Amino acid sequence: MATGNIPQLVYSDDWSEHSSSRVNSPPPAVFGAVGPIRIASQASTPPRSVVGIGNKVAKPDYSEAKIVLAMVGLPARGKSYLSNKLMRYLKWLEYDVKVFNVGQLRRSRARQKAQREGVREDHTASWFSHSNSEATRSRDQLAEDSLEMLIHWLKQGGNVGIHDATNSTRSRRAKIESRVAKEKGMSVIFLESVCDDPAIIAANVALKVTSGDPDYKDMSREEAKRDFLRRIKEYEAVYETITEPNLSYLRIIDVGDQVSVCRIHGYLQSRIAFYLMNLHLKPRSIFFSRHGESQFNVEGKIGGDSALSPRGMKYARSLPDLIADNIGDAPLTVWTSTLQRTIQTAQHLTCTKLTWKSLDELDAGVCDGMTYEEIEKAYPEDFANRDEDKFNYRYRGGESYRDVVVRLEPVIMELERQENILIIGHQAILRCLYAYFHNLTQADLPYIKIPLHTLIKITPKAYGCDEERYALPIGAVDTHRPKPGTPAHPHLPAPTSAREYFGER
Numbered sequence: 488m489a490t491g492n493i494p495q496l497v498y499s500d501d502w503s504e505h506s507s508s509r510v511n512s513p514p515p516a517v518f519g520a521v522g523p524i525r526i527a528s529q530a531s532t533p534p535r536s537v538v539g540i541g542n543k544v545a546k547p548d549y550s551e552a553k554i555v556l557a558m559v560g561l562p563a564r565g566k567s568y569l570s571n572k573l574m575r576y577l578k579w580l581e582y583d584v585k586v587f588n589v590g591q592l593r594r595s596r597a598r599q600k601a602q603r604e605g606v607r608e609d610h611t612a613s614w615f616s617h618s619n620s621e622a623t624r625s626r627d628q629l630a631e632d633s634l635e636m637l638i639h640w641l642k643q644g645g646n647v648g649i650h651d652a653t654n655s656t657r658s659r660r661a662k663i664e665s666r667v668a669k670e671k672g673m674s675v676i677f678l679e680s681v682c683d684d685p686a687i688i689a690a691n692v693a694l695k696v697t698s699g700d701p702d703y704k705d706m707s708r709e710e711a712k713r714d715f716l717r718r719i720k721e722y723e724a725v726y727e728t729i730t731e732p733n734l735s736y737l738r739i740i741d742v743g744d745q746v747s748v749c750r751i752h753g754y755l756q757s758r759i760a761f762y763l764m765n766l767h768l769k770p771r772s773i774f775f776s777r778h779g780e781s782q783f784n785v786e787g788k789i790g791g792d793s794a795l796s797p798r799g800m801k802y803a804r805s806l807p808d809l810i811a812d813n814i815g816d817a818p819l820t821v822w823t824s825t826l827q828r829t830i831q832t833a834q835h836l837t838c839t840k841l842t843w844k845s846l847d848e849l850d851a852g853v854c855d856g857m858t859y860e861e862i863e864k865a866y867p868e869d870f871a872n873r874d875e876d877k878f879n880y881r882y883r884g885g886e887s888y889r890d891v892v893v894r895l896e897p898v899i900m901e902l903e904r905q906e907n908i909l910i911i912g913h914q915a916i917l918r919c920l921y922a923y924f925h926n927l928t929q930a931d932l933p934y935i936k937i938p939l940h941t942l943i944k945i946t947p948k949a950y951g952c953d954e955e956r957y958a959l960p961i962g963a964v965d966t967h968r969p970k971p972g973t974p975a976h977p978h979l980p981a982p983t984s985a986r987e988y989f990g991e992r
Contacts, residue, residue: 541852541869541883543876544890549582552646552755555637555667559654559679561726562719563691565742566680568949569763570651576762576899579892579923582646582755587637589652591987593629594701610702612717617725630654634663638670647755655726664734676756677736678763679729684741687768692716694949742768765903772814773902773924774909775917775943778828779803780963783856784939787964790848790855795831802940802961803832809942809957810836810909819907822846822898829911836909845894848913852885859968874971877933888933892919899923914966921945924952934970939963950987 556573558566570586577584597608608614614622630652637648654660660677667675682688696703696711703711729736735750737760746764751757779799783791795803810819819838823829824846833840854862863870873880881887895916902908902920910920914937922932924945937943940963946953 541881541885541887543872543879544881544887546581546879546889549646550644551672552582553641553670553673554647554755554759555634555641555650555663555673555675556647556759557650557654557660557663557675557677558652559660559677559729559736560681561653561655561722562715563688563695564680564682565687565691565768565949566653566678567651568742568768569678569680569739569766570649571950572766573647573759573763574649575923575926577647577759578926579899580896581889581892581929583644584647584649585637585640585645586649586651587633587640589629589633589650592633592636593626596629598701612714612721615718615721617721627659630659631662631666634666638667638673641673642670647759653722655722657727657731660729660731660734674752674756675735676751676759677729677734679736679738680742681728681738681740682742687741691949692719737763739763739766742766762900762903765900767904769906771906771908771947773907773945773947774810774813775921775937775945776806776832776909776911776941777914777917777937777939778826778832778911780939781828784964784966787858787860788856789859790851792826793828795828798940798962799828799832802959802963804835805959805961806832806942807835807837809959813942813944813957814907817907819909820905821909821911823911824848824913824916826913829913832911838909843898845898846910846912846916849888849891849915850882850885852882854882854885877970878929888915888919889929891915895919917943925954926951934973936967939966 558570560566567586567588570588574584574586593610597610601607613619615626617623630650633652634650637650641648650663654663654677663677664675667673682691692712692715695715696708700711703714706714729738735752735756736747737749737751738747740746743764743766746760748760751760778795779802780796781793781799782796783789783793784799785796821833821836821838821840823833823840823842825842825844826847829846830842851857857865859870878888881890898920910917912920915933917937918932918935921927921935921937921943922929924947927935938958940959940961942957942959944955944957946955
């Protein structure tokens with residue numbers, strides 16, 4: 488089994504007795520085909536005794552989940568990276584999550600003041616000095632205002648509000664804890680990101696000064712770098728790592744090399760902790776490819792376990808060269824489902840291959856092996872209901888997209904641990920995974936276009952993902968079905984890895 492780096496852990500309180508000894512993290516999800524492979528129904532229509540297809544699946548009730556997650560750490564230590572990764576993960580699982588970035592609030596208010604009064608505030612390194620009493624009061628007020636906005640949002644129905652700020656002193660953390668304690672049903676976790684790796688710090692500083700930060704609008708890159716390093720020094724002068732024995736916190740060192748956990752209570756807090764343990768910053772690419780065109784694709788049937796068509800076999804033979812052109816000699820592991828069309832597509836690849844039952848296509852239940860025309864004729868009312876709410880609709884004896892997201896969570900967890908991975912999968916499966924990496928909504932997810940005979944390369948970055956698509960000139964049927972009443976190619980948000988500075992997106 489191929490595994491990624493396993494972080495060292497230090498537990499305390501609820502998870503174990505406090506100890507300076509370090510233990511390995513829980514093992515990754517188990518690979519392999521568990522249970523029998525689904526075989527397509529041989530009948531063109533289901534038995535007459537079956538009436539109706541299924542029903543809509545209700546969203547889980549997360550209304551009791553009210554967590555303030557307050558970031559802690561020096562600038563350029565990966566706080567915003569961790570905030571945004573956690574937000575995408577929890578939103579993918581349908582928690583209502585929002586990041587409240589104090590830097591965004593500061594820049595937004597400064598821009599409004601400049602537009603209103605024609606006065607541009609100076610937010611160079613001296614503004615972040617603890618000896619600058621007026622600026623210190625302003626920074627404290629911004630942090631408090633951001634926290635109040637977060638608490639108000641939680642009261643309106645949010646589940647996890649992330650307070651993305653330095654929160655680097657005991658007094659600031661005490662204020663946060665005291666304020667949240669006044670709210671019934673809310674809890675606070677502190678997430679401290681510590682980084683002593685000069686390479687990571689240098690990369691974060693370089694990203695800061697080259698990504699369009701309005702603080703450095705009129706500076707050269709060298710000037711911006713010097714000023715930002717001075718800003719870091721100002722924070723280092725007063726920085727206090729978390730030592731308060733009463734706080735619930737996670738401390739992550741060098742983005743996953745070591746994790747300390749203290750006073751983590753309950754299901755959602757534990758889920759957050761386990762996800763953060765699995766992150767890493769090593770450069771890597773994740774490749775998605777649907778299986779080659781199958782016989783069922785040609786016949787317009789859904790589900791089943793059919794073999795590849797002749798054009799699908801041609802794609803399988805061409806895939807190794809396409810992969811080699813994009814990854815060279817870098818290590819690569821291939822994941823497939825247990826269904827023969829994905830295994831056949833991977834057959835000419837020489838790298839390590841692993842099968843996941845969790846990667847099997849969305850189960851169409853009693854409609855397995857039918858065409859959409861047959862489904863519409865047999866079950867017109869249910870057919871219309873699925874088109875109306877495709878994410879939530881569950882086939883009788885089968886699954887909804889929501890069910891698929893739940894069973895793919897171990898896949899996501901393992902993907903975050905790994906380096907270069909190629910997933911040869913199915914349309915619904917790859918839609919769910921693609922939506923995770925690009926932070927797309929549940930409403931958009933079932934309509935993401937994932938064409939046959941196309942390799943999608945996703946490169947995770949600090950604030951999103953870059954994407955490239957490589958379509959081979961091998962014909963294939965188009966299995967994409969747009970939502971009725973929408974364009975054939977509905978507009979989805981463009982993938983971006985750009986940093987957002989004013990919180991407007």
